[in-house]
Amino acid sequence: MPVFETSEKAEHVFSGLFSILLQDDTFTQRMRDSGISLHLIQVKPDVELFVTPDGVTAGPPAQPAAIRIKMSCDTAHDLWLGKLLMPVALATGKVRIKGNVAKVLEFVPLLRPAFDRYPEIAKAEGLPV
Numbered sequence: 513m514p515v516f517e518t519s520e521k522a523e524h525v526f527s528g529l530f531s532i533l534l535q536d537d538t539f540t541q542r543m544r545d546s547g548i549s550l551h552l553i554q555v556k557p558d559v560e561l562f563v564t565p566d567g568v569t570a571g572p573p574a575q576p577a578a579i580r581i582k583m584s585c586d587t588a589h590d591l592w593l594g595k596l597l598m599p600v601a602l603a604t605g606k607v608r609i610k611g612n613v614a615k616v617l618e619f620v621p622l623l624r625p626a627f628d629r630y631p632e633i634a635k636a637e638g639l640p641v
Contacts, residue, residue: 514585515586515639516639517557519558522554522557522559523561523570524637525637525639526588527568529629529630529633530561530563530568531567531568532625532633533622533623534567536625539622539625540565543565548579548618548619549562549573549577549578549579550562550577550579550580550581550619551577551579551580552581553580554583554584554588555582555583556584556585559585562574577611578611578612579609579610579611579616580609580611581607581608582609583607583608587601587607589634591607592630592631592634593630593631593641598620
């Protein structure tokens with residue numbers, strides 16, 4: 513049984529997670545300085561988010577993103593909980609990344625606060641942790 517029963521629930525959780533990150537001035541400034549934008553494509557259920565230093569929007573981006581990440585919602589859930597490590601997810605094909613490798617390497621460390629906050633978000637939303 514999938515973790516997320518609807519696209520709306522997955523969109524709510526993941527857009528909320530990135531909204532928390534975007535409240536951090538250091539996070540947004542580093543995204544802005546590096547020219548990082550993120551197109552997150554998640555399936556089962558289907559959700560697309562576009563993340564820029566200015567906010568999170570649902571749906572495909574109006575312009576190409578610097579980084580595009582595709583995975584299932586269950587994989588995203590496991591990654592954010594720390595149950596699945598990104599190198600393993602990439603090696604097994606559970607996560608596919610397109611974009612400038614240097615930008616990807618810059619972006620990953622910026623996500624640390626999201627890994628710290630996600631378990632409490634998931635628990636508050638009634639998701640398995």
